[in-house]
Amino acid sequence: MTAPSATTDLPRPGYWPWFGAFAYLFLIGAQVMGLVTSVPDRDMGHLQKIMYVHVPAAWIMSLTFAVVLWYSFLYLWKQRENDDLKAAAAAEVGSAFCGLTLVLGMIWGRPAWGVWWTWDARLTSTLVLFLIFVGYLALRAFVEDPHRRAQWSAAVGIMGAINVPIVYMSVRWWRTLHQVQSSPATVDPWYVINLRANAFAFLFVMIYFIRQRYVASRFERAAELAAQAVALGRN
Amino acid sequence: MAWKDDWRRVRAIVWKDLTTEGRSKAGFNSVAALGVTILVLFGFALGPDTQALRDAASGALWLAVLFAGVLAFNRSYQVELESGALEPLLLYPGARWTIFAGKLLANTIFVGLMLVIVVLVGIVLFQVNIPDAWPKLVAVLALGSIGLVSLGTFYAAMASRSRAREVLLPLLLFPMLVPVLLAAMSASKALLSGDMMHEAGAWMNMLVAYDVIFVVAPLLAFEHVIEV
């Protein structure tokens, strides 16, 4: 149950604006480093640099699924509304990263494979995960009662997260049982360093985004709770 | 005995769902007819070439079952919502998972019967040669429909009570069913073409794993979904 006193302990900015600035600067720095340091790939040329954002986006997207799972469980266990809002924030940010992964993958695939889309195992399973995210967000949009919405989306979030490895495995089998997938090994040390730098940059941005989205929904809820206090005559 | 009470509830739900469904046969008949219609449309889309039809038979069959089955899941809760019967159902003391288990069994029987019709029609329309390993094919059909029905029954508990239930259920359900559809389609396709690569077994293992996970998880989560 929601205590009306929740209005008094709204999240404060604290050091978060600084963290946000740091995340953005880190992201810009990682991009600059990637462009400056790495030599053009033997096969792919400068196109290879898309991997610096595509791969970290995919990693971070998987991480947001874990965050959704974690807060969904926490909500069902403790029934704290804030956990539901955190799960929802993570799902929104996750679907953004998921969409980014897909678009970057397609931009890379067009010159690399000559087609915008290929039923590659990773790309395909990412698309399925994106659709699962979409379903989760659609459910939230179609259910108005906050308690029911929280309860249902926690269940859907958990089911979706359980399914992530199964989807990936099934799609990979579906591909590999028909054709062997080639994965070129890149040994350039700068490639690895840049990939990691970008992974951290995306991680910081993700944390900052989830935090900001969560704060926004807390303020929305606080406005509703203020209306409750007035309605109950307890102001 | 608690488990006796639980089992009695499960049986009562199965009996009630199947009896009401059986007395208004229009429901089953129209869902099965829709399944057959979808098969016919796939036939048009895939052209009259016999080999093309045979190759696509398993995919067309599973999609027909999926599209027709999705109507059955919302119907299953429609019976409760129509005359306010969901409230008394929730007011009976005892574990709520029994409601899910009962509806899961009833829907499995419902979809299973539809599957029989669709498969028989599909064999004729798509000129499928029945392989020697047909018992395995039956097992694939059963395993595939359990996974489909379990998640369908679970998500319909939410979708049927939300706005826009017609669109919400497929939107939630279809992406979740990708593994079960891939496994069921691939396994049946392999079996229909003689299973030269011996891949059907691997897919069937995946179906079993999927079914176990997605029968147990909804059983545990159902209480949280139906109570609000």
Add this chain to the structure above:
Amino acid sequence: MSSEARVNIAIDARGVARRFGARWVLRGVDVQVHPGEMVGLLGANGSGKSTLLRILATLLKPSAGSALVYGHDVVKVPDDVRRHIGFLAHSPGLYDDLTARENLQFAASMLGLEAPNLDAALERVGLSHVRNERVRGFSAGMQRRLSLARLVLANARVLLLDEPYSNLDVAGIALMNELIGESVAGGGAALVVLHELAPSAGLLDRTITIRDGRIVGDDDAFLEPDALAAAGER
């Protein structure tokens, strides 16, 4: 009040509030009903009577406040509450394609009754002659009687009745009053949403009036029906 004392109250609601979206339907309601009491719940349409009843029946969770039924919290241990209550809603909650007897059979199985006396329950509500007919053809009053038979089977201590007299004929009203009377006399309690007082005149111990989600009157003394009807519409 000690928790032990609260166990002896049939219904004990404190500060119960509930909102739907942004609209507050209940704005903090205190209700106590003691064993042996039949309490009427009055108020205009949309005043929050049914919402309160549904919260006590564990069908809705309160947005704020708490409610106990014989000491069992409706939010924390809803299953214990369900073993004590018999709820009669607006809608009959029956399956149209099952017969009267089959509907009761289903209810008995769900209630976990080993050897339910279905025919006695049907006899009691005067539906023996149509026991094997489908509910689809029943009139609203007959459906209500069948819901009553389900209540008879459940044999609950606390009755939560939402406009129980609607659609009932004179004999049906008498039957309803008889059942409520038996339950209350046996140490149970009843909280009854009413639109008019006439059908339950003489049985009510007290009435509570709700307006705009708040209690505006809790009268121990029995009031004249005219005065109460006016209170409900005020």
